[in-house]
Amino acid sequence: MTFYRQSIRSTLLLNLLYLNRTKLRHCHSVISKEIKIPTPYGHIAAKEFGDRSGHQILAIHGFMDNCATFDTLIPNIIDKMNVHVIAMDEPGGGHSSKLPIGADLSQFTIIKEMKRVVNHLKWTNFSIIGHSYGAFNSILFASIYPRLVQSVVALDTYGSRLCREYSPLKRPMAKTIDMILDFEQKVMNKANADSYEKVYHNEHEAIERVMNAGSLRMFDYSHRIPEKAATLYVKRGMKSYNNGLIFTRDYRHKMPMLGLIPVKNDYLEKLKSIRCDLLLVMADDGLFKDYEGREQWFNIYEKQCRYFKEIVLKGQHYIHIDEEDLVGTHISNFIKESLSRGLHDEYN
Numbered sequence: 003m004t005f006y007r008q009s010i011r012s013t014l015l016l017n018l019l020y021l022n023r024t025k026l027r028h029c030h031s032v033i034s035k036e037i038k039i040p041t042p043y044g045h046i047a048a049k050e051f052g053d054r055s056g057h058q059i060l061a062i063h064g065f066m067d068n069c070a071t072f073d074t075l076i077p078n079i080i081d082k083m084n085v086h087v088i089a090m091d092e093p094g095g096g097h098s099s100k101l102p103i104g105a106d107l108s109q110f111t112i113i114k115e116m117k118r119v120v121n122h123l124k125w126t127n128f129s130i131i132g133h134s135y136g137a138f139n140s141i142l143f144a145s146i147y148p149r150l151v152q153s154v155v156a157l158d159t160y161g162s163r164l165c166r167e168y169s170p171l172k173r174p175m176a177k178t179i180d181m182i183l184d185f186e187q188k189v190m191n192k193a194n195a196d197s198y199e200k201v202y203h204n205e206h207e208a209i210e211r212v213m214n215a216g217s218l219r220m221f222d223y224s225h226r227i228p229e230k231a232a233t234l235y236v237k238r239g240m241k242s243y244n245n246g247l248i249f250t251r252d253y254r255h256k257m258p259m260l261g262l263i264p265v266k267n268d269y270l271e272k273l274k275s276i277r278c279d280l281l282l283v284m285a286d287d288g289l290f291k292d293y294e295g296r297e298q299w300f301n302i303y304e305k306q307c308r309y310f311k312e313i314v315l316k317g318q319h320y321i322h323i324d325e326e327d328l329v330g331t332h333i334s335n336f337i338k339e340s341l342s343r344g345l346h347d348e349y350n
Contacts, residue, residue, distance in 0.1 A: 034073070036097070037088070039122045044099025046115055048090040051076045056084035057152075057341060058125050060116065063089070064134030066215075066255050068096030070238035071133065071231060075322045078330025083338060087131075090119055094252025096238045101252070103189050106182075106260045109164060112139050113146065126150060127345055129337055133157040133322060134289065135164070142269070145276040153279040153309075153340040155333050157322045158288040160312075161299040165266040173258040181257060198253050201246035208236050208247060225287070231320040266295065273302050279309040279340040283329055285321040286314050309343060311336065 038045040049069055059079075061072045069089035076087050091098035092112050101107065116139070120128070129152050132140030137159035144151040173181075189195050202208040212232035227235075240247045280303055284290065303310045313332050315321055322329045 034076075034089075039090075039119050041093075041099065041115070041118065043093070043101055043105070046090055046093065046099075046119055047097035048088050048119065049073075051087040051089070052080045052085050054086045056086040057337065058123070058128035059085050059087045059337075060119065060125075060128060060130045060140075061087055061089035062112070062116065062130060062132040062136035062140050063092070063095070064132075064136050066095070066251060067133070067136075067235055068092075068238045068251070070096065070234045071320075071323065072131075073234055074230075074326045075131075075330055075333075078326050079334050079337075082330065082334035085337070088119065088123065090116070091238075094255060096250070100195075101254075103186055103195065107252075107254055108259055108261050109263070112136075113143055116143050117147070120150065127152050129153040129155070129340070131155045131157070131333065132159070134159055134319065138162050141276065141280070142272065144278045144280075145273050148275055148277040151278040152345065153281070153337060155281045155283065155336065157283050157329070158285045158290065158319050160282050160284070160290060160296065160303075161293065162264075162266070162269050163289070163293070165264055165269055178258045178260055182254075182260060185254070185257065195253060196243055196248060199243070199248035201244050201248055202240075203246055205236060205240070205247065208240060208249070209233055212236060225318050228318070228320050228324060231323045234323065266298075270298055270302060273299075274306055276303070276306045278307060279336075279343070280307045280311070281333070281336040282312040283321065283332060284312060284314045285317040285319060287316075287318050288321065289319045309340060 034049040034051050037048050037050050039048065047069075049072075061069065061076065063069050063071050068091050072087075072089045076089065079085060080087070093115055094100040094107075101111075128150065130140040130143065132138070132154070134157070137154075137156035138161065140154050141156055141159075144154050185198075188198070200211075202211065209229065209232045212235055213226045213229060215227060239249055239251055241250050282303075290296075300312075315325060315328065315332075317324050
């Protein structure tokens, strides 16, 4: 009888999640399709939007988010131009497989997986839209593979907040190694990483947790994550577990990464290889409002990019969710302008 009651409760919770997903999905007429890109450790999950005949765009979410945070922006772009968008979940985020216990996460894991997705899709000229940490990784990817990327749209990011000078994730190497080994040993003992996740009674409780999450506060950013963004995240980032709901993202994303963190000059040197068109959509009350060293980043973009533009909008870090219509218009206009200037091969 107890098992039956728990099964009914789990079913009700999943039904509530489905109803919320349905409400959000029907805000726009654009329908997405779930796809999986095979990897040695499982798969990268992604959402496919638009017509495959359209200009190809890869969408990269922010730190500890998932690709559902693009669910309201992408339809706005598709309403304005013919594009084919693949919004991917990073490894261990959303519906993507987690790396095996014992494998190390690094700052550049997402760059490798972006290239895996591009290889699978056989794309040779495409644009990237990224938010926050995903935005800087998009700029970095374009610097590593300048002949592949037509343009980048970076949402509320122009540099790295995770370089060694400013990173809130840096720890003594010995402490980091011991922390990782301790986690791995506990998982080996229990054989279930899910047991480390907090169980939430309902979706509302989980949304409140996301809204008050510390992933932004560790960058001295005082604003809460907006409810709309938290709801989008929760609808893709939870599953039924032990008579409740737990987050599906890899617990290791909350731990310091193993390895040396690059200094800012390392990033600046690499960015000198960038050649694509670049649009920065910044929030006036966003994550970078008090970030020092802006001129160093902008000098490189102005010199190296064929076409560089910055737009500052009134709003906070999740500006692409709070103001999806306005941001979608700026993005579509920029990509149209980029394509009108010719393909990347003409200027690389």
